[in-house]
Amino acid sequence: MFRFFLRRVALTLPTFVALMFVTFVAVRLVPGDPIEARTGERGIAPERLAQLRHELGLDQPVWRQFLDYANGIVHGDFGVSIVTKTPVLQEFAVLFPATLELAFCALIFAVVLGIPAGVLAAVKRGSVFDHAVMTVALTGYSMPIFWWGLLLIMFMSEYLGLTPVSGRMDLINYYFEPVTGFMLIDSILSGQEGAFGAAAAHLVLPSIVLGTIPLAVIARMTRSSMLEVLGEDYVRTARAKGLSPLRVVGLHALRNALIPVVTVIGLQTGTLLAGAVLTETIFAWPGVGKWLIESIARRDYPALQGGIMLISGIVIVVNLIVDLTYVAINPRIRHGG
């Protein structure tokens, strides 16, 4: 078991090296010169140019530059933003809690609605409810979430006036220093009346938008996994023993049906982080997704490079953890491969 885990972990190392290589090469292929990006287009004295090139390590051979880059990453140095002159890792650390909070709430929304909907659809297979769930799931799965966000803003915020249009917090009425970086927690810690409500109100629409595709995936997966389990012998035995339907479904079937669902939930990390780029752009949510898009607009390539490296690194690590957990709870996989 331990050796298997080690092997799995070791297998992700080449992926990390390749990821470093790709971000390194990509940023060197980008049109435009990093020196020019810093000095403007007026041009500078040749001695100053040579000095700058030396400072940035651009006078080194390319393989040397890559080793320096990789070495930096291993030691937590993801470069320095051209625009703000702060280390990329530092910027990322400030913005990431906002994305994490949003992604977490989106996932809660998807799980809390998706699993019961999937279970009920499977139990009442072929009913109107089943068809409704499957239709909603198909629509959710096919949804251009950037449009879905605009529609919700149009209806909930502009027309009904229920939720704020954008941002994380009502900054005119409330102000407090970030402690954890999570607005829901910080607003409680601040002790200001109504702050938590304001923070929660800002989270509602973005969470729904970001949670829509995971919701569809989870509902579909729960339904099909549940249908499979309900056909198993042990479920029939439980029924034959005279257990109440609620006990059969809730206790015997659901527990086994949820194993693949939990895996699918874990694998939504990539979907959530990719979706965060769109959701944060629509709702002006100050997270890493919006920051990534702004880095492109500002031609801040170190930020883009470091940001992609960090986001992908997180996805790789989370997927690895999901993989290992799945193996730990389901020994059949281990022996298969």
Next chain:
Amino acid sequence: MADDQALALSPAVPPVEGVPAEASPLRAFWSAFSENRGAVLGLAVVVFIALLALFAPFVAPHSPIEQFRQHVQQPPVWAGGTWAFPFGTDAVGRDVLSRLIYGARISLGIGLSVMLVSVVVGIVLGLASAFLRGIVEVVVMRVMDLVVAIPSLVLAILVVAVLGPSLLNTIVAVTVVYLPRYVRLVRAAALAELSKEYVIAAQVAGVGRLRLMFVTVLPNCLAPLIVQAALGISDAILEAAALGFLGLGAQPPTPEWGAMLADSREFIRAAPWIVTLPGLAILVTVVAINLMGDGLRDALDPKLRRS
């Protein structure tokens, strides 16, 4: 007609009297496919949109980029507009209906291009890693693992940042993102076929490697590939629209659906139809293709049939 084709394709088999002719594969497929009402509906909508796209210059009432300056932000006909602009006009007076129709060309064009390139490259890389094994397989599959590890839209953004935003680069970026699915699928299907007896028989008979790859094995890997290709079109359309929405796809004044949505953001209050219609076009197209794809899967690949 399907029968004629089947007969024409198998002239070597003489009809045996007294044995009922086997249904042609095409007819068998259609009867399985048409069992699924959703799939037929999806197919009908896809055909309708494809026809609109194909005959856009004849169907669209106006040019997609002509600006009618005296008719700026005119509402659609059901909200008090005129029949001259049935779906209203946008912020610079372009006819929304015409832009949507031409937009179908772009979205379906992107979807089909991505799918075709992915299928061809996926077949080549997938078969190569299944047949050659060794270093080829390791390199190809590790690269695919890497592509999968990066969140789809983030990778597409990286590709576009390097190549610059344009329609063609959108296709490249989305293809890169979705390629691993095709490569992995072809490789897995080919590996499964390779251990079967007909392949061994062909090898013993001295069939060359290329012929073995493309003529003997490939046709038996096609069913899941066709399903993946159909569903891949809708993913590509969504991804391309997202890039367009972020300003990293088709550039103005191209009537791309995602870019149209991005242009419309500031008019949420003043002209909601400019926001509503392009998104609806994306949603309807993607739902229709997914419905069709689910039907294809049920008909072609009973193993994958959703319970």
